[in-house]
Amino acid sequence: MLPYPILTVSLILMWLLLSGFTLGQLVMGSLVAVFASWAMASLRPDKPKLKKWWLLPKLFFIVLFDIILSNIAVAMLIIRGRKKGRKAGFLTIPLELKDRTALALLAVILTSTPGSVWLEYDSYDGSILMHVLDLEEEEQWVATIKNRYEKLLMEIFA
Amino acid sequence: MIYPASDLSLPIALAVAFFLLLGAALALIGAIGFLRLPTFYERLHAPALGTSWGIGGIMLASMIYFTAASSSLVVHEILIGTFVTFTTPITFMLLARAALHRDRTARSHGVPRKYPIGPEERPRKDDDPQAS
Numbered sequence: 001m002l003p004y005p006i007l008t009v010s011l012i013l014m015w016l017l018l019s020g021f022t023l024g025q026l027v028m029g030s031l032v033a034v035f036a037s038w039a040m041a042s043l044r045p046d047k048p049k050l051k052k053w054w055l056l057p058k059l060f061f062i063v064l065f066d067i068i069l070s071n072i073a074v075a076m077l078i079i080r081g082r083k084k085g086r087k088a089g090f091l092t093i094p095l096e097l098k099d100r101t102a103l104a105l106l107a108v109i110l111t112s113t114p115g116s117v118w119l120e121y122d123s124y125d126g127s128i129l130m131h132v133l134d135l136e137e138e139e140q141w142v143a144t145i146k147n148r149y150e151k152l153l154m155e156i157f158a
Numbered sequence: 159m160i161y162p163a164s165d166l167s168l169p170i171a172l173a174v175a176f177f178l179l180l181g182a183a184l185a186l187i188g189a190i191g192f193l194r195l196p197t198f199y200e201r202l203h204a205p206a207l208g209t210s211w212g213i214g215g216i217m218l219a220s221m222i223y224f225t226a227a228s229s230s231l232v233v234h235e236i237l238i239g240t241f242v243t244f245t246t247p248i249t250f251m252l253l254a255r256a257a258l259h260r261d262r263t264a265r266s267h268g269v270p271r272k273y274p275i276g277p278e279e280r281p282r283k284d285d286d287p288q289a290s
Contacts, residue, residue, distance in 0.1 A: 017234040071184060071211045074203060078191035088200045090270045111247035114188075114206035117199070117254050118247075129270060131254065133203040 003041035006050070008033045048101035048157065055156050062148065067113050074114040077134060089135035090119075093142050094127045097150050102157040106149055116141075161227035170226045174219045181215025184208060198257050202250055209246040213239055 002008055015029030097103055107118040110130065119129040132141060166174070184207045191204030217235045224232040261269040 014237060017237055067210050071207055074191070074207055075184060075187045078187050078194070078204060078207075088197070092270070107251065108244060108247045111250050112206065112210055112243050114210055115203055117202050117250055119251070119254050119258055129258075131199045131202070133200060 002034065002037060003047075004037045006053075007040060008037045011036055046100050049099070050157065052156050055152060059149075059152050059156065062152070063109050063113070066148075070113050070115045074133060082134070086134055086136055088131070088133050091130045091132050091135065091138060091141055092127055093130065093145055094125070095146075095150060096126065097154055097157075098126065099153075099157040102153040106153060109149060110145070161224070163223075163227075166223070166226055170222060174223045174226075177215045177219035177222065179215075181212050181217075181219065184210075184215065185212035188212060199254065202254055206246070206250070209242055213242050 011033035012026070012029045015032060016025060019025045019029070095103075097106065103121060107121070110116050110118045115133040117131045119131055121128050130141075135141070163171070188204045188207035191207070192201055195201045195204060217239045220235050221233060258269065262271055265271075
């Protein structure tokens with residue numbers, strides 16, 4: 001009946017936000033959302049296996065907080081210039097994460113955070129290549145991404 | 159509908175001004191960084207300021223202003239924030255990977271090359287060299 005419940009709920013919410021909360025719009029939005037999720041199902045993408053979906057808000061707030069901090073860091077770097085001995089650089093990080101949806105989410109998180117850009121994922125050895133604006137300690141970046149995001153993502157996506 | 163800004167109470171006006179200036183300042187700093195940083199890969203990081211908390215601040219200011227001025231909850235700005243957050247990384251990645259591809263093809267210095275030959279030509283672990 002509903003192949004993508006989260007997609008359907010998000011579409012209904014979006015419809016209501018755009019056209020106002022009334023009963024008629026709820027019925028209309030639900031219809032559109034259900035048909036849209038059927039259309040999505042006929043494309044047959046990999047079905048994301050959400051195991052612990054209630055951890056998603058936790059991830060959201062962690063990311064929001066980290067984005068605030070990196071906004072401050074990058075703004076300072078642009079205004080004051082780079083501290084001595086620091087440089088921008090490429091970084092290779094080995095990942096254990098295999099789920100495609102989780103990898104896509106990680107890519108969006110890392111790229112929308114100022115100061116780090118996801119460049120490519122190597123599915124052969126499961127590593128990613130990133131570019132970092134302020135490369136202080138390579139190990140520190142690796143540890144942050146592995147402990148802060150990858151662990152949580154692996155819990156959410158079974 | 160047009161709501162006169164002079165009707166707002168002082169704390170709300172201050173909150174709106176704070177978030178609006180925060181967002182605008184971050185967008186401006188991002189633009190300056192975009193202009194001044196030396197390499198392409200570094201310049202990629204600067205606009206992310208404007209698309210993360212730059213848009214976030216302006217979004218919050220707009221939500222507070224119109225919620226207070228129209229005395230009803232106005233939150234559809236969240237959609238703008240969500241779509242900007244999810245679509246700009248795709249553009250960044252596309253640009254960054256295009257640059258990486260060109261730099262690798264041109265054998266530029268300082269660009270990581272994982273393999274001496276193209277990734278599609280390297281041997282697989284399970285390939286048997288005798289079989290082919």
